[in-house]
Structures are given as structure tokens and as C-alpha cells.
Amino acid sequence: MSWRTPCAAGHNMRRIAVIGSGITGVTTARALLARGFEVTVFDRHRYAAMETSFANGGQLSASNAEVWNSWSTLLKGIKWMTQRDAPLLVNPTPSWHKLSWMSEFVSQIPNYRSNTIDTVKLAITARELLIQHAEAYGFDFNREDRGILHVYEDPKEFAHATEVTKLYLEGGLERHAVSPEEIAQLEPALATKSSAFVGGFFTPSDFTGDIHRYTVGLATGIEEQGVNFELGTAVERLSHHAGGVDVVLARGEGESGAPQSETFDGVVVCAGVRSRDFAAQLGDRPGYSITVNMKDEASQRAAPWVSLLDDKAKIVTSDRFRIAGTAEFNGYNYDIRQES
Incomplete structure (x- = not known):
């Protein structure tokens, strides 16, 4: 803006x-x-x-307020450039806009901690404002207060999320760690896969809409x-x-x-x-998003009830099985990639 x-x-x-x-x-x-x-x-x-x-x-997710300005994100970005299904895609063709943006991105890495705390404070305020607006003007936006569940398969990613949770707490957001067994209890659709997770974090105050x-x-x-x-x-x-x-x-x-x-x-x-x-x-x-209309009862039962976020793949799901992922730096293109 x-x-x-x-x-x-x-x-x-x-x-x-x-x-x-x-x-x-x-x-x-x-x-x-x-x-x-x-x-x-x-x-x-x-x-x-x-x-x-x-x-x-x-997702109305204050629990996703960690800024991307870190050396670990930079290293991941370089690695992701070789993967077509990566959550961040960067066209390597140089341009002044792209290079200047990346320079500014790197310059903010020393402010990672303070920026993350400030961002989570802003996100909490934004959630409250959204609710106030809907109530004041009397409209429905399919709000579902089921919380948001982050899941992790990599012990290093889970350990990093533990440190991020401490920053969130400084910003006023509470989320708590959950075991693989608790993940299955919170979201039965993940029961068959719960053994693949090392753990997760659940934020009850987050919601979808x-x-x-x-x-x-x-x-x-x-x-x-x-x-x-x-x-x-x-x-x-x-x-x-x-x-x-x-x-x-x-x-x-x-x-x-x-x-x-x-x-x-x-x-x-x-x-x-x-x-x-x-x-x-x-x-x-x-980014991209898709919405899957599940009209049959079997599909509806199989879909997640709790809104999910896979931090490693940067993929989120919410109420009507809407899926979003991938940030792409590739000029102006309104096409949606067809590959899964």
C-alpha cells in the first residue's frame, strides 16, 4: 500500500x-x-x-507472523530455486527491482526478532478489528473458531518453532506445543499420519474465514x-x-x-x-490458492476440521478445503500452474 x-x-x-x-x-x-x-x-x-x-x-493467523527476514530463509530460498514444488519460487533472471528488493530484504535480517514481535502484535490487533467490523456492519464471512494447528516432521523445524513461540508470547500471543498423539486428537483426519510428525503447535485464538x-x-x-x-x-x-x-x-x-x-x-x-x-x-x-468443493459426504468426512499449516512446505488449509501455498517472484502473470 x-x-x-x-x-x-x-x-x-x-x-x-x-x-x-x-x-x-x-x-x-x-x-x-x-x-x-x-x-x-x-x-x-x-x-x-x-x-x-x-x-x-x-486463515486469520497471528500464529503465522514470523517474518521471513533470516539467514535460514535465504539459504532455503537458494535451495528452493531448484525445486518446482518449492514454497518460494524466484526467477533467477536479474532485474533492478528484484535485486534492490532482495538487498532490502537482507538489510532487515538484523531486525528479525523485533520485527517478528511487532508483526504478531499487529496481527492480533487485525484479528480483533476484523471481528469488530463484521459485528458492526452485520455481515457473515464464514468465520470458524477452530484454532490453527502447525505440524512438523523435521526435529530442527520443530525446535525453531519452539523459539518462535517465545517471541510470539512476548508479542501477546499464546500457542502451545502438542504431541503427535494430540495432533491426531485435534485433527482426526491426520490420525493415520500422526506418527510422521515430531510435534506441532496449536493456537486456539486463531480462526478462519x-x-x-x-x-x-x-x-x-x-x-x-x-x-x-x-x-x-x-x-x-x-x-x-x-x-x-x-x-x-x-x-x-x-x-x-x-x-x-x-x-x-x-x-x-x-x-x-x-x-x-x-x-x-x-x-x-x-501465491496461489485453490478451493475444492467437496459435495459428497465421504470427502467432507475426510477433510481436515482444524485449519492446518505445514511450516516446512508453507501450505495452509482452511474451512472449505481451501489450500494456499507458494510465493513467486516472476513478473506479472495471472496464470495458475496446473501441476500439483
């Missing part, structure tokens, strides 16, 4: 444009509305939450309160000047023959993969 405001001294900023109607854009619009701003949300799709926020792992239902429900609620949604309206470019920010729209030409545009006092960019391009126009810088 990128935020840009004009620099004119004493400017009384009131009208704000939000680019993108996914989870970040809609929650940002709600926060701005609550602070008294006049907010317009732009999105090229006809409905809210149709790209990044359409489907993901479905549908990000698309949540975003659409919140968007409907704040639209009724006065947020203006310009859906089906693509943003071509942004430009800022002393008087504000011009949002140039791809919806035809105005009376002068020039592309239509609107001027706002400020803009917040929440445009998913396009955020970097939009932010660059303002002089700023800012």
Missing part, C-alpha cells in the same frame, strides 16, 4: 481516492471514512475483491455510510501536484477530448500487483 498527499503547507485534505477494492483498499476506505474524509474507491472490476482478495488460504465475503460485506456497509465506489472504472495513471492528485480514468474522454480525470487531495494505492507502478508515478515505492 502506498499513500500520497500534496505538500502544500496548510492544505486541508478532505477528498481521498483509494485505488483498489480488495481487503486492503476497503478496510482503508472504512478507516478514512471514520476519520471524516470523503472517500472514493476505484477498481477496474465490476465487483469488489475480484483479484488478490478473491481467494486465499482463509472467507476474505472475499468479508471484503464484499464491508464494502456494502461503508457504501451505505457514504463511501463512493467507482467499480468497473480502470485507473490509467496518477499524477500529483501542489493542488492535489489527478486520477486519470479509462472511461472515455471528457468534453475537451482529453481522458477523464478527477482531482483528489490525496490518494492511497491498494492495487495489488499494480501498486508498484502506480506508486512510481507518484514518486513513491510501495
Whole structure:
């Protein structure tokens, strides 16, 4: 997310444009509305939450707040570059953006401990805010309070998770270790495989939900309160000047023959993969999932009841057997890989 405001001294900023109607854009619009701003949300799709926020792992997991900035992740990343089923895929073709990003990633390794603690605090606050929003606006997002279970087959990974749990506790999150036998009790679907696990960690306060239902429900609620949604309206470019920010729209030409545009006092960019391009126009810088519909009773019985997370493979499952995994640094591509 990128935020840009004009620099004119004493400017009384009131009208704000939000680019993108996914989870970040809609929650940002709600926060701005609550602070008294006049907010317009732009999105090229006809409905809210149709790209990044359409489907993901479905976990509201403060227990997954450990940051990736560590030497162990860097070493794993190099190893994973040779595996097609790796949880992190990096196209080795160099680019300035990729190299500069990796440089910044490495520079944050000394802050691993403090960043992890801060992130878990933020995650706990975010979980509470999600619940408050759903209750305040009266919508359902398939929330299931079953906790989240992390499982480990590697003793080293389990030992690392034990140390991470101590950081989580400093941040205010409690999760407890479970034995292979307790894993089978918590999740009967894993009973036949429980002997392969060295242990796990269970976080009762975590839960699952549908990000698309949540975003659409919140968007409907704040639209009724006065947020203006310009859906089906693509943003071509942004430009800022002393008087504000011009949002140039791809919806035809105005009376002068020039592309239509609107001027706002400020803009917040929440445009998913396009955020970097939009932010660059303002002089700023800012995975995969599948859902399996199990209609027969046998499949429903075989599916996990507790939301699971395999830390080694970075794969999560949640309520309707939604599975998410793989972070990929490979340019812009909307295709979904077909291999398992």
C-alpha cells in the first residue's frame, strides 16, 4: 500500500481516492471514512475483491507472523530455486527491482526478532478489528473458531518453532506445543499420519474465514455510510501536484477530448500487483490458492476440521478445503500452474 498527499503547507485534505477494492483498499476506505474524509474507491472490476482478495488460504493467523527476514530463509530460498514444488519460487533472471528488493530484504535480517514481535502484535490487533467490523456492519464471512494447528516432521523445524513461540508470547500471543498423539486428537483426519510428525503447535485464538465475503460485506456497509465506489472504472495513471492528485480514468474522454480525470487531495494505492507502478508515478515505492468443493459426504468426512499449516512446505488449509501455498517472484502473470 502506498499513500500520497500534496505538500502544500496548510492544505486541508478532505477528498481521498483509494485505488483498489480488495481487503486492503476497503478496510482503508472504512478507516478514512471514520476519520471524516470523503472517500472514493476505484477498481477496474465490476465487483469488489475480484483479484488478490478473491481467494486465499482463509486463515486469520497471528500464529503465522514470523517474518521471513533470516539467514535460514535465504539459504532455503537458494535451495528452493531448484525445486518446482518449492514454497518460494524466484526467477533467477536479474532485474533492478528484484535485486534492490532482495538487498532490502537482507538489510532487515538484523531486525528479525523485533520485527517478528511487532508483526504478531499487529496481527492480533487485525484479528480483533476484523471481528469488530463484521459485528458492526452485520455481515457473515464464514468465520470458524477452530484454532490453527502447525505440524512438523523435521526435529530442527520443530525446535525453531519452539523459539518462535517465545517471541510470539512476548508479542501477546499464546500457542502451545502438542504431541503427535494430540495432533491426531485435534485433527482426526491426520490420525493415520500422526506418527510422521515430531510435534506441532496449536493456537486456539486463531480462526478462519472467507476474505472475499468479508471484503464484499464491508464494502456494502461503508457504501451505505457514504463511501463512493467507482467499480468497473480502470485507473490509467496518477499524477500529483501542489493542488492535489489527478486520477486519470479509462472511461472515455471528457468534453475537451482529453481522458477523464478527477482531482483528489490525496490518494492511497491498494492495487495489488499494480501498486508498484502506480506508486512510481507518484514518486513513491510501495501465491496461489485453490478451493475444492467437496459435495459428497465421504470427502467432507475426510477433510481436515482444524485449519492446518505445514511450516516446512508453507501450505495452509482452511474451512472449505481451501489450500494456499507458494510465493513467486516472476513478473506479472495471472496464470495458475496446473501441476500439483
